[in-house]
Amino acid sequence: METSLHSIRFPGETDAYRIARDGLLQAELDLRKQTEKVAELRRTLPLGGTLKEDYLFEQVDPDHPSSDAGKKVSLSALFREGKGSLLIYSFMYGPEMQRPCTSCTSILDGLNGTMPHVLQRVNFAVVAKSPIQRIQALAQERGWNNLPLLSSAHNSFNADYHGETANGKQIPSLNVFVRREGQIYHTYSTELLFSPTNPGQDPRHVDAFWPLWSLFDLTPEGRGADWHPELRYD
Known part of the structure:
Protein backbone atom coordinates (compact mmCIF):
# COMPACT_ATOMS: atom_id res chain seq x y z
CA MET A 1 0.00 0.00 0.00
CA GLU A 2 1.25 3.50 -0.80
CA THR A 3 2.43 5.71 2.03
CA SER A 4 -0.52 6.91 4.06
CA LEU A 5 -1.15 10.47 5.20
CA HIS A 6 -0.70 9.45 8.84
CA SER A 7 0.02 6.36 10.96
CA ILE A 8 -3.25 6.13 12.94
CA ARG A 9 -5.29 2.95 12.37
CA PHE A 10 -8.61 1.69 13.74
CA PRO A 11 -9.50 -1.87 14.80
CA GLY A 12 -10.20 -4.21 11.91
CA GLU A 13 -9.76 -1.75 9.08
CA THR A 14 -8.65 -3.14 5.72
CA ASP A 15 -6.14 -1.84 3.21
CA ALA A 16 -9.06 -0.99 0.90
CA TYR A 17 -10.67 1.08 3.64
CA ARG A 18 -7.42 2.92 4.39
CA ILE A 19 -6.82 3.73 0.71
CA ALA A 20 -10.34 5.10 0.33
CA ARG A 21 -10.13 6.94 3.64
CA ASP A 22 -6.85 8.59 2.65
CA GLY A 23 -8.49 9.77 -0.57
CA LEU A 24 -11.30 11.29 1.46
CA LEU A 25 -8.81 12.76 3.93
CA GLN A 26 -6.98 14.54 1.12
CA ALA A 27 -10.31 15.97 -0.03
CA GLU A 28 -10.99 17.11 3.55
CA LEU A 29 -7.58 18.78 3.69
CA ASP A 30 -8.32 20.57 0.43
CA LEU A 31 -11.72 21.65 1.75
CA ARG A 32 -10.14 23.01 4.93
CA LYS A 33 -7.76 25.12 2.85
CA GLN A 34 -10.64 26.34 0.68
CA THR A 35 -12.77 27.11 3.73
CA GLU A 36 -10.03 29.31 5.15
CA LYS A 37 -9.49 30.94 1.77
CA VAL A 38 -13.19 31.84 1.59
CA ALA A 39 -13.12 33.12 5.19
CA GLU A 40 -10.11 35.30 4.32
CA LEU A 41 -11.93 36.72 1.31
CA ARG A 42 -14.91 37.45 3.53
CA ARG A 43 -12.70 39.21 6.09
CA THR A 44 -11.12 41.41 3.43
CA LEU A 45 -14.33 42.57 1.78
CA PRO A 46 -14.48 46.36 1.41
CA LEU A 47 -17.17 48.10 3.41
CA GLY A 48 -20.63 47.88 1.90
CA GLY A 49 -23.29 50.58 2.00
CA THR A 50 -23.95 52.73 5.03
CA LEU A 51 -26.89 51.68 7.19
CA LYS A 52 -30.08 52.84 5.47
CA GLU A 53 -31.56 54.10 8.74
CA ASP A 54 -31.13 53.57 12.45
CA TYR A 55 -34.03 51.15 12.72
CA LEU A 192 -26.00 31.97 -1.57
CA LEU A 193 -29.76 32.00 -1.05
CA PHE A 194 -30.15 34.16 -4.15
CA SER A 195 -27.59 32.40 -6.35
CA PRO A 196 -28.08 29.40 -8.68
CA THR A 197 -27.97 25.91 -7.13
CA ASN A 198 -27.24 22.50 -8.55
CA PRO A 199 -30.27 20.32 -9.31
CA GLY A 200 -31.71 18.83 -6.12
CA GLN A 201 -29.50 20.95 -3.86
CA ASP A 202 -30.84 23.55 -1.45
CA PRO A 203 -29.03 26.90 -1.08
CA ARG A 204 -27.14 25.88 2.11
CA HIS A 205 -26.61 29.58 2.75
CA VAL A 206 -26.85 29.26 6.54
CA ASP A 207 -25.01 25.94 6.94
CA ALA A 208 -21.98 27.70 8.39
CA PHE A 209 -23.85 28.32 11.65
CA TRP A 210 -26.31 25.37 11.52
CA PRO A 211 -24.24 22.36 12.68
CA LEU A 212 -27.16 19.92 12.42
CA TRP A 213 -26.40 19.18 8.77
CA SER A 214 -22.66 18.90 9.35
CA LEU A 215 -23.36 16.06 11.79
CA PHE A 216 -25.58 14.27 9.28
CA ASP A 217 -22.96 14.75 6.56
CA LEU A 218 -20.56 12.62 8.63
CA THR A 219 -22.83 9.56 8.38
CA PRO A 220 -23.41 7.06 5.55
CA GLU A 221 -27.08 8.14 5.50
CA GLY A 222 -26.17 11.75 4.86
CA ARG A 223 -28.70 14.56 5.10
CA GLY A 224 -31.56 12.58 3.63
CA ALA A 225 -33.62 13.88 0.76
CA ASP A 226 -36.92 14.14 2.61
CA TRP A 227 -36.00 14.84 6.25
CA HIS A 228 -36.65 18.28 7.71
CA PRO A 229 -36.61 19.60 11.28
CA GLU A 230 -39.88 19.70 13.21
CA LEU A 231 -41.02 21.85 16.10
CA ARG A 232 -41.70 18.68 18.10
CA TYR A 233 -40.96 14.99 17.75
CA ASP A 234 -43.57 12.53 19.06
Whole structure:
Protein backbone atom coordinates (compact mmCIF):
# COMPACT_ATOMS: atom_id res chain seq x y z
CA MET A 1 0.00 0.00 0.00
CA GLU A 2 1.25 3.50 -0.80
CA THR A 3 2.43 5.71 2.03
CA SER A 4 -0.52 6.91 4.06
CA LEU A 5 -1.15 10.47 5.20
CA HIS A 6 -0.70 9.45 8.84
CA SER A 7 0.02 6.36 10.96
CA ILE A 8 -3.25 6.13 12.94
CA ARG A 9 -5.29 2.95 12.37
CA PHE A 10 -8.61 1.69 13.74
CA PRO A 11 -9.50 -1.87 14.80
CA GLY A 12 -10.20 -4.21 11.91
CA GLU A 13 -9.76 -1.75 9.08
CA THR A 14 -8.65 -3.14 5.72
CA ASP A 15 -6.14 -1.84 3.21
CA ALA A 16 -9.06 -0.99 0.90
CA TYR A 17 -10.67 1.08 3.64
CA ARG A 18 -7.42 2.92 4.39
CA ILE A 19 -6.82 3.73 0.71
CA ALA A 20 -10.34 5.10 0.33
CA ARG A 21 -10.13 6.94 3.64
CA ASP A 22 -6.85 8.59 2.65
CA GLY A 23 -8.49 9.77 -0.57
CA LEU A 24 -11.30 11.29 1.46
CA LEU A 25 -8.81 12.76 3.93
CA GLN A 26 -6.98 14.54 1.12
CA ALA A 27 -10.31 15.97 -0.03
CA GLU A 28 -10.99 17.11 3.55
CA LEU A 29 -7.58 18.78 3.69
CA ASP A 30 -8.32 20.57 0.43
CA LEU A 31 -11.72 21.65 1.75
CA ARG A 32 -10.14 23.01 4.93
CA LYS A 33 -7.76 25.12 2.85
CA GLN A 34 -10.64 26.34 0.68
CA THR A 35 -12.77 27.11 3.73
CA GLU A 36 -10.03 29.31 5.15
CA LYS A 37 -9.49 30.94 1.77
CA VAL A 38 -13.19 31.84 1.59
CA ALA A 39 -13.12 33.12 5.19
CA GLU A 40 -10.11 35.30 4.32
CA LEU A 41 -11.93 36.72 1.31
CA ARG A 42 -14.91 37.45 3.53
CA ARG A 43 -12.70 39.21 6.09
CA THR A 44 -11.12 41.41 3.43
CA LEU A 45 -14.33 42.57 1.78
CA PRO A 46 -14.48 46.36 1.41
CA LEU A 47 -17.17 48.10 3.41
CA GLY A 48 -20.63 47.88 1.90
CA GLY A 49 -23.29 50.58 2.00
CA THR A 50 -23.95 52.73 5.03
CA LEU A 51 -26.89 51.68 7.19
CA LYS A 52 -30.08 52.84 5.47
CA GLU A 53 -31.56 54.10 8.74
CA ASP A 54 -31.13 53.57 12.45
CA TYR A 55 -34.03 51.15 12.72
CA LEU A 56 -36.08 51.11 15.91
CA PHE A 57 -37.02 47.63 17.10
CA GLU A 58 -38.92 46.21 20.02
CA GLN A 59 -36.78 43.81 22.06
CA VAL A 60 -37.88 40.96 24.27
CA ASP A 61 -36.88 42.09 27.75
CA PRO A 62 -34.91 39.26 29.41
CA ASP A 63 -35.45 40.90 32.80
CA HIS A 64 -39.23 40.73 32.36
CA PRO A 65 -39.86 37.58 30.27
CA SER A 66 -43.62 37.56 30.90
CA SER A 67 -44.17 41.19 29.87
CA ASP A 68 -46.49 41.82 26.92
CA ALA A 69 -44.47 44.84 25.82
CA GLY A 70 -40.90 44.96 24.62
CA LYS A 71 -38.42 47.72 25.19
CA LYS A 72 -37.48 50.00 22.31
CA VAL A 73 -33.96 49.63 20.96
CA SER A 74 -32.27 51.12 17.92
CA LEU A 75 -29.92 49.15 15.68
CA SER A 76 -27.02 51.39 16.68
CA ALA A 77 -27.66 50.58 20.36
CA LEU A 78 -27.10 46.88 19.62
CA PHE A 79 -23.37 47.64 19.32
CA ARG A 80 -21.77 47.17 22.72
CA GLU A 81 -18.61 48.96 23.78
CA GLY A 82 -15.49 47.35 22.33
CA LYS A 83 -17.32 45.10 19.84
CA GLY A 84 -17.44 46.43 16.30
CA SER A 85 -19.39 43.71 14.47
CA LEU A 86 -23.12 43.02 14.63
CA LEU A 87 -24.76 39.91 13.16
CA ILE A 88 -28.54 39.96 12.66
CA TYR A 89 -30.43 36.81 11.72
CA SER A 90 -33.81 37.31 10.05
CA PHE A 91 -36.10 34.63 11.42
CA MET A 92 -39.08 33.39 9.37
CA TYR A 93 -41.99 34.19 11.66
CA GLY A 94 -44.20 36.75 9.98
CA PRO A 95 -47.51 38.03 11.31
CA GLU A 96 -49.49 35.84 8.89
CA MET A 97 -47.64 32.63 9.81
CA GLN A 98 -49.51 30.37 12.21
CA ARG A 99 -46.28 28.78 13.44
CA PRO A 100 -42.61 29.69 13.01
CA CYS A 101 -40.40 28.18 10.33
CA THR A 102 -39.20 24.79 11.60
CA SER A 103 -35.74 25.18 10.07
CA CYS A 104 -35.23 28.64 11.58
CA THR A 105 -36.41 27.27 14.91
CA SER A 106 -33.83 24.48 14.70
CA ILE A 107 -31.11 27.04 14.03
CA LEU A 108 -32.17 29.21 16.95
CA ASP A 109 -32.44 26.25 19.33
CA GLY A 110 -28.73 25.68 18.71
CA LEU A 111 -27.73 29.34 18.79
CA ASN A 112 -29.49 29.83 22.12
CA GLY A 113 -27.06 27.40 23.73
CA THR A 114 -23.95 28.88 22.17
CA MET A 115 -24.97 32.54 22.51
CA PRO A 116 -23.07 33.21 25.79
CA HIS A 117 -19.89 32.28 23.90
CA VAL A 118 -20.84 34.24 20.77
CA LEU A 119 -21.47 37.45 22.72
CA GLN A 120 -17.95 37.35 24.13
CA ARG A 121 -16.67 38.25 20.65
CA VAL A 122 -19.41 39.93 18.65
CA ASN A 123 -22.86 41.49 18.87
CA PHE A 124 -25.75 39.32 17.76
CA ALA A 125 -29.52 39.67 17.42
CA VAL A 126 -32.45 37.75 15.95
CA VAL A 127 -35.26 39.67 14.27
CA ALA A 128 -38.74 38.56 13.18
CA LYS A 129 -41.58 40.51 11.60
CA SER A 130 -44.18 39.28 14.11
CA PRO A 131 -45.46 41.46 16.94
CA ILE A 132 -43.32 41.33 20.05
CA GLN A 133 -45.98 39.38 22.00
CA ARG A 134 -45.80 36.44 19.57
CA ILE A 135 -42.01 36.38 19.68
CA GLN A 136 -42.10 36.56 23.48
CA ALA A 137 -44.51 33.62 23.69
CA LEU A 138 -42.38 31.53 21.31
CA ALA A 139 -39.22 32.29 23.28
CA GLN A 140 -40.88 31.04 26.47
CA GLU A 141 -42.15 27.94 24.68
CA ARG A 142 -38.70 27.07 23.29
CA GLY A 143 -36.69 28.11 26.34
CA TRP A 144 -34.74 30.76 24.43
CA ASN A 145 -33.26 32.57 27.39
CA ASN A 146 -29.98 33.67 25.79
CA LEU A 147 -31.02 35.03 22.39
CA PRO A 148 -31.38 38.79 21.89
CA LEU A 149 -34.80 38.76 20.18
CA LEU A 150 -36.22 41.70 18.23
CA SER A 151 -39.50 42.54 16.50
CA SER A 152 -39.38 44.48 13.23
CA ALA A 153 -43.18 44.72 13.05
CA HIS A 154 -42.98 48.51 12.84
CA ASN A 155 -39.98 49.06 10.57
CA SER A 156 -38.69 48.05 7.13
CA PHE A 157 -35.47 46.29 8.17
CA ASN A 158 -36.52 42.88 6.84
CA ALA A 159 -37.54 44.26 3.48
CA ASP A 160 -34.49 46.52 3.14
CA TYR A 161 -31.98 43.79 3.98
CA HIS A 162 -33.71 40.95 2.14
CA GLY A 163 -35.28 39.06 5.01
CA GLU A 164 -38.62 39.60 3.33
CA THR A 165 -39.88 39.71 -0.27
CA ALA A 166 -41.94 42.50 -1.81
CA ASN A 167 -45.13 40.51 -1.19
CA GLY A 168 -44.31 39.93 2.50
CA LYS A 169 -42.90 36.40 2.33
CA GLN A 170 -40.28 35.89 5.03
CA ILE A 171 -36.74 34.83 4.08
CA PRO A 172 -34.04 33.37 6.35
CA SER A 173 -30.91 35.48 6.06
CA LEU A 174 -27.95 36.66 8.08
CA ASN A 175 -26.60 40.19 7.69
CA VAL A 176 -23.40 41.55 9.18
CA PHE A 177 -22.85 45.19 10.05
CA VAL A 178 -19.73 46.94 11.32
CA ARG A 179 -19.16 50.24 13.07
CA ARG A 180 -16.21 52.31 11.91
CA GLU A 181 -15.47 55.79 13.29
CA GLY A 182 -19.04 56.28 14.43
CA GLN A 183 -20.61 55.14 11.13
CA ILE A 184 -22.42 51.82 10.60
CA TYR A 185 -21.90 49.88 7.37
CA HIS A 186 -23.36 46.70 5.92
CA THR A 187 -20.54 44.28 5.13
CA TYR A 188 -21.95 40.80 4.44
CA SER A 189 -25.11 38.83 3.73
CA THR A 190 -25.73 35.12 3.11
CA GLU A 191 -26.29 35.63 -0.62
CA LEU A 192 -26.00 31.97 -1.57
CA LEU A 193 -29.76 32.00 -1.05
CA PHE A 194 -30.15 34.16 -4.15
CA SER A 195 -27.59 32.40 -6.35
CA PRO A 196 -28.08 29.40 -8.68
CA THR A 197 -27.97 25.91 -7.13
CA ASN A 198 -27.24 22.50 -8.55
CA PRO A 199 -30.27 20.32 -9.31
CA GLY A 200 -31.71 18.83 -6.12
CA GLN A 201 -29.50 20.95 -3.86
CA ASP A 202 -30.84 23.55 -1.45
CA PRO A 203 -29.03 26.90 -1.08
CA ARG A 204 -27.14 25.88 2.11
CA HIS A 205 -26.61 29.58 2.75
CA VAL A 206 -26.85 29.26 6.54
CA ASP A 207 -25.01 25.94 6.94
CA ALA A 208 -21.98 27.70 8.39
CA PHE A 209 -23.85 28.32 11.65
CA TRP A 210 -26.31 25.37 11.52
CA PRO A 211 -24.24 22.36 12.68
CA LEU A 212 -27.16 19.92 12.42
CA TRP A 213 -26.40 19.18 8.77
CA SER A 214 -22.66 18.90 9.35
CA LEU A 215 -23.36 16.06 11.79
CA PHE A 216 -25.58 14.27 9.28
CA ASP A 217 -22.96 14.75 6.56
CA LEU A 218 -20.56 12.62 8.63
CA THR A 219 -22.83 9.56 8.38
CA PRO A 220 -23.41 7.06 5.55
CA GLU A 221 -27.08 8.14 5.50
CA GLY A 222 -26.17 11.75 4.86
CA ARG A 223 -28.70 14.56 5.10
CA GLY A 224 -31.56 12.58 3.63
CA ALA A 225 -33.62 13.88 0.76
CA ASP A 226 -36.92 14.14 2.61
CA TRP A 227 -36.00 14.84 6.25
CA HIS A 228 -36.65 18.28 7.71
CA PRO A 229 -36.61 19.60 11.28
CA GLU A 230 -39.88 19.70 13.21
CA LEU A 231 -41.02 21.85 16.10
CA ARG A 232 -41.70 18.68 18.10
CA TYR A 233 -40.96 14.99 17.75
CA ASP A 234 -43.57 12.53 19.06
